[in-house]
Amino acid sequence: MIYETLTYAVDHNVAVITLNRPTVMNALNTQMRAEITDAMHQAGQAARVVVLTGSGRAFCSGQDLGAEGNFADIDLERTLKDEYVPMLKAITECPVPTISAVNGPAAGAGANLALAADVVIAAESAYFVQAFTRIGLIPDAGGTYLLPRQIGLAKAMGAALFADKIYARQASEMGMIWESVADEKFETQWQARAAHLASGPTETYGHVKTAIRQSLSNSEEDQLELEARLQGACGRTRDFKEGVTAFLDKRTAKFEGR
Structure with missing residues (x-):
């Protein structure tokens, strides 16, 4: 367009x-x-x-x-x-x-x-x-x-x-x-x-958006379930691994957005 x-x-x-x-x-x-x-x-x-x-x-x-x-x-x-x-x-x-x-x-x-x-x-x-x-x-x-x-x-x-x-x-x-x-x-x-x-963990940001927006209509039980599922997805990203490694190395993380 x-x-x-x-x-x-x-x-x-x-x-x-x-x-x-x-x-x-x-x-x-x-x-x-x-x-x-x-x-x-x-x-x-x-x-x-x-x-x-x-x-x-x-x-x-x-x-x-x-x-x-x-x-x-x-x-x-x-x-x-x-x-x-x-x-x-x-x-x-x-x-x-x-x-x-x-x-x-x-x-x-x-x-x-x-x-x-x-x-x-x-x-x-x-x-x-x-x-x-x-x-x-x-x-x-x-x-x-x-x-x-x-x-x-x-x-x-x-x-x-x-x-x-x-x-x-x-x-x-x-x-x-x-x-x-x-x-x-x-x-x-x-x-x-x-x-x-x-320059941040883009995929994680997407999960943050989902979790916070859905919390407005979810029950506490549903929200805790959603948190666990999305956190599991975050834990499988390259950025999570980079974030932990950078923390242990005492340096700034270099996130790739994936």
Whole structure:
């Protein structure tokens, strides 16, 4: 696929997908959703970590309300099922770690697009806002699933009902995101985090993602069984053997991602 609404690059096992509609604050239209979905699938096979970020002053302002005629006439149920669900699943089911590097405002579906990643790193000036009730909608793009699990029922309810801006530092303190970083250090920090994951035990990271995500619906018994099975798989990797050897040799492990 030729990308027109984003840029895609892979360097040193890090794939960077940059939303690139800065004149509309990287608002999501049908084409962008399809391109994000395709790029995530490509990146999951081509790299050992995937970074999603935005160009210009915003991460993503959410659904482009003016892109496809009268937004009030759009079949929202179909759009969510056919366009948003595949995009979000491409992120949550990506076999390698995913990072959202939130460089600016993340609003509505754009906020929940960011929160779908495994790790969210945001510049201090960035904010998240569940803007949906401002136009008479409920949070979508996974918002009603993610928020109660990340910040609890009370905070999730307030965020959804009031549609207040939640700045990066507050989002970090609430447990919504991994970390808030001073603007001048933001790019350096997410690049360092991405490089760390790109040189790590990639197969193990995939098992970490599976174990933690499935814990949200598993019983304790099922989770302990899953842990044992996945740990057994980790124990059969070359990276585990390298990790143990490096520990005993008192040196830094050189993981191959297998």
